[in-house]
Amino acid sequence: MRTAQQPATRHWRHALAPGGLPLAGHALLMGRKPLQFLASLPAHGDLVELRLGPRPAYLPCHPELVQQVLVNARVYDTGGPVKEKAKPILGNGLITSDWADHRRQRRLVQPAFQAARIARYAEVMERECAAESTAWTAGRPVDVSHEMLALTARVTAGALFSTDMAPHAVAEIQHCLPVVVEGAYRQAVDPTGLLARLPIAANRRFDDALGRLNRLIDRMIDDYRAADRGDRGDVLSALFAAQDDETGGTLSDQEIHDQVMTLLLAGIETTASALTWTWFLLGRNPRAEAALHAEVDEVLGGRAPVYADVPRLAYTQRVFSEALRLFPPAWLFTRTTTEATELGGRRLPPASDVLISPYVLHRDPALFPDPESFDPDRWLPERAKDVARGAYLPFGGGSRKCIGDVFGMTEATLALAAIAGRWRMRPIPGTKIRPRPQMSLTAGPLRMLPRPR
Ligand code: HEM
Numbered sequence: 001m002r003t004a005q006q007p008a009t010r011h012w013r014h015a016l017a018p019g020g021l022p023l024a025g026h027a028l029l030m031g032r033k034p035l036q037f038l039a040s041l042p043a044h045g046d047l048v049e050l051r052l053g054p055r056p057a058y059l060p061c062h063p064e065l066v067q068q069v070l071v072n073a074r075v076y077d078t079g080g081p082v083k084e085k086a087k088p089i090l091g092n093g094l095i096t097s098d099w100a101d102h103r104r105q106r107r108l109v110q111p112a113f114q115a116a117r118i119a120r121y122a123e124v125m126e127r128e129c130a131a132e133s134t135a136w137t138a139g140r141p142v143d144v145s146h147e148m149l150a151l152t153a154r155v156t157a158g159a160l161f162s163t164d165m166a167p168h169a170v171a172e173i174q175h176c177l178p179v180v181v182e183g184a185y186r187q188a189v190d191p192t193g194l195l196a197r198l199p200i201a202a203n204r205r206f207d208d209a210l211g212r213l214n215r216l217i218d219r220m221i222d223d224y225r226a227a228d229r230g231d232r233g234d235v236l237s238a239l240f241a242a243q244d245d246e247t248g249g250t251l252s253d254q255e256i257h258d259q260v261m262t263l264l265l266a267g268i269e270t271t272a273s274a275l276t277w278t279w280f281l282l283g284r285n286p287r288a289e290a291a292l293h294a295e296v297d298e299v300l301g302g303r304a305p306v307y308a309d310v311p312r313l314a315y316t317q318r319v320f321s322e323a324l325r326l327f328p329p330a331w332l333f334t335r336t337t338t339e340a341t342e343l344g345g346r347r348l349p350p351a352s353d354v355l356i357s358p359y360v361l362h363r364d365p366a367l368f369p370d371p372e373s374f375d376p377d378r379w380l381p382e383r384a385k386d387v388a389r390g391a392y393l394p395f396g397g398g399s400r401k402c403i404g405d406v407f408g409m410t411e412a413t414l415a416l417a418a419i420a421g422r423w424r425m426r427p428i429p430g431t432k433i434r435p436r437p438q439m440s441l442t443a444g445p446l447r448m449l450p451r452p453r
Contacts, residue, residue, distance in 0.1 A: 012062070012344035015045030025051025031189070034437050035331070038360045047344040050355070053081070057353040058343065063361060063390030065344045069335055069354050070390070070398035074099045078400065079336030080353045082188045085196075089184050089210060091258030094403060095266060099338070104244060106399065108251050109259055112238035113403050118410060120233040122307035124158035125411050129418035130304040136450045141428060144279045144446040148272040148415075150174060155411050156267050160260060161220050162234040163227075172216045173264060179209035181269055185439040217260045221253055235263065263404070270329040271408045273440045274394075275415055277327035278320055280446055281374045283427040288376055291315055293453065296421045305417040313413050316420075318376035320412045324394035326374060328358035329440040333396065358393045359441065367391040423450040 019037075020026050029037040030052060041048045042061035050057045060066045069076045077099045090096050097105050111117070132151045136142055157170045183206030187196045196203060224236055231237045239256045243249070251259065282289045295315040299305075305313070335354045340347065348354075363371045367388055368378070377383065395402035402408070419425070426449040436442045 012047060012065070012346070013045040014344070014346050015041075015048050017041055017044065017048050017050045017059075020051050025053075027052050035359060035435060038332070038355075038357050039363055042360060042364050042366070047346055052353070055351055055353055056349065057355060058346075058348060059355045059357065059360070060343065061360060061364070062344070063367065063388045066356055066361065066393070067390035067397065068343060069356065070393075070396065070400075073102070073399045075338055075341050076335035076354055077338045078102070078334075079338075080334040082334055083336075085188050085193075086184065089180065090262050090265060091254070093255070093258035093262035094400075095262050096258075102400065104247070104249070105251075105255070105259070106403070107244050107246065108242040108249075109239065109403060111242055112235045113407060115406070117233075117235075117238060118406055119307055121155075121159035121235070121407060122310075122410055122414070124162075125155050125414045126304065126306050128154045128158065129411075129414045132415065133304070133418040133422050136423065138452045139449065141447045141449050144425070144448050145272070145276045145443055146445070148275040148279075149178070149269065151415060152268045152272040152275070152411065153177065156264065159407070160235045160263065162232045163220070163223060165220065165223060169216055169220065172212055173268070176209035176213045176216075177264065177268060179205050180213060181265065181439050182206075183209070184265075188439075213261065213264070214257075217257050220260070221256060225253075236260070266402075267404045267408065269440045269442070271411055273329045273442045274320065274324055274327065274408075275412055276443045276446055277441075278323040278412070278416060279425050279448060280427075280433060280443060281323050281326065282319065283425055283448060285374045288319060288374060289424070291376075292319055292416070292420050293424070296417050300417065300421055302421070305414050305421070307410070307414070309417065310410055310413050313417050315376065316413050316416050317409065318379040320409065320416060321379045321394075322374055322376040325362045325368070325392060326372075327435060327441050327443075328362060328394045329442075330394070330396065330402075331359040331437050331441040332357045356393070356396075358396075359437075361391050361393060364391075422453060424453050425449070426451055 017026050019029055021028065038059065041059055046062035047065055048059045048061060050059060060069060078096065083096055087096050094102065094105055094109060128151060132147065153174045154170050157173050158166055161169050183202065220236060224240060231241060239251055239259055242251055282292065292315060295313060299309055299312045333356050335356065337348050337350055337352045337354065339350050342348065361367060365371050390397065395405040428447050428449055431447055433443055433446055436444055
C-alpha cells in the first residue's frame with residue numbers, strides 16, 4: 001500500500017487503455033460499463049490514455065498525478081464536452097465558469113458557506129431530519145432513494161430560500177430536479193449533440209422542467225428584492241450581500257440565478273445518493289450498524305440530533321465517509337488543458353481532456369487495503385493519516401473543491417443520526433441494486449423495511 005509517508009516513485013508508467021476499437025476507441029467500453037472499465041485501468045499505468053472522441057483523454061491513476069491536476073486549475077481548467085453542454089442549464093456559475101472568473105465567483109460565494117452560516121442552515125436540517133424520521137410507519141417498506149432525495153431537496157431549498165414560498169419551492173424542485181438531472185446527463189453523454197434537438201417527449205419534459213426551475217429561481221430573486229428584508233440567514237441573502245474584498249464587485253441578479261441553479265443541481269442528488277448508499281451498506285454490515293446505533297443512543301439518549309451534536313457523532317461521520325469512498329456520487333469529473341503541459345513525464349497537448357475518477361482511486365488496492373470491504377474505522381484519525389494525499393476525493397480538491405462539503409457532511413450526519421435513533425433499516429430479501437453511473441453515482445430505487453428500535 002502507498003502511504004502518506006512514502007514518497008511515490010517518479011518513474012511514472014504510461015499506457016494506452018486496452019480494448020480500443022479503430023473508430024470508436026474506448027467510447028463503447030465507457031458507454032457500456034464505465035465503472036468496471038475505469039477501475040481496471042490503474043493496473044496498466046499511473047497515467048492511462050483513452051480514445052473517447054476526437055480529442056485525447058487521460059486518466060491519472062496515481063494520487064500524486066491527480067493532485068497535480070487539481071491544484072493547477074489554470075492549466076487544467078474546467079471544460080470538455082460535458083461542461084460545454086452544462087452551460088445552457090447552469091449558466092455561468094461556479095461549476096461552469098473558467099479559471100479567472102471562477103476565482104472571482106468563488107470569493108463572492110464562499111461567505112455563504114462560512115461556519116456561522118452553516119449553523120443557521122443546520123436549523124433547517126434539524127427540522128427536516130426530525131420530520132423525516134417521524135414520517136415512516138413500522139413495517140411499511142420505504143423507497144430509501146426517494147426519501148433521501150425528498151429530504152435533501154427540502155433541506156437545500158429551505159437553506160437557500162427561507163421565505164413563505166419555501167414549501168412551494170420544495171414541491172417544484174422535487175418535481176423538476178430529477179427530470180433536469182436525467183436530461184442533462186442524457187445530453188452530456190450524447191456524442192452527436194443532436195439528441196437535445198429532437199422533438200421527443202423526453203426533451204419536452206426536460207425543457208418544461210428546466211423552464212419551471214428557472215422561473216422559480218427568478219421568483220425567489222424578485223421576492224427577495226421586493227421584500228428587502230436584509231439578511232434572512234439563508235443562502236440567497238448571503239449571495240445578495242456578497243462583496244468582493246479585492247474589487248468591491250457584487251453578484252448581478254443573473255449571476256445569483258446561475259449560482260442558485262448550480263447549488264440545486266450540485267447539492268441535492270449528490271447528498272441523497274450518498275445517504276442512500278449508506279443505508280444500503282449498513283443493511284449489509286450488521287456490526288457497523290450496531291456501532292452506529294450505540295453511538296447515536298449514547299450521544300442523543302433518544303432525542304433528535306441538533307447541530308451541536310455533530311462533532312460527537314464521530315462514528316456516524318466515519319460511516320458516511322466510508323460510503324463516500326465506496327460509492328462517491330461524483331464518480332467522474334473532468335478538466336481540459338488550456339495549454340500544452342506535462343503530466344507524469346508525458347506531454348499533453350492543449351485541449352486534452354483529463355478525467356478524474358474518485359471511484360477508481362477509492363477502489364484501488366494500492367491505496368486502500370481490502371478496498372471492497374465497508375470499514376468505517378479506516379477513517380479513525382490514526383488510520384486515516386496513512387491515506388495518501390489525493391487518494392480520497394469525494395469532494396474533489398484544489399480551488400474547485402466542493403463548496404458544500406461541510407454543508408453536505410453536516411446534513412448527512414444529522415440525517416443518519418435522526419433516522420438511526422428511531423429505526424433499524426432492514427434490507428428486503430431479493431432486492432437487487434446496482435450502481436448507476438450517471439450525473440451522480442445513484443442506486444436507483446432501494447426498498448427497505450423500517451423497524452422501530
Ligand atoms: C455528499 C455530497 C456531495 C458530494 C459528494 C459533492 C461532490 C463534489 C465534487 C467532487 C465537486 C468538485 C467537482 C469538480 O472539481 O469538477 C463538487 C463541487 C461543487 N459542489 Fe459539491 N458535493 C456534495 C454536496 C454539495 C452540496 C450540499 C452543495 C451545495 C449546497 C454542493 C455544491 C457544489 C458546488 C457549487 C460545486 C462547484 C464548486 C466550485 O467549482 O467552486 N455540493 N462537489
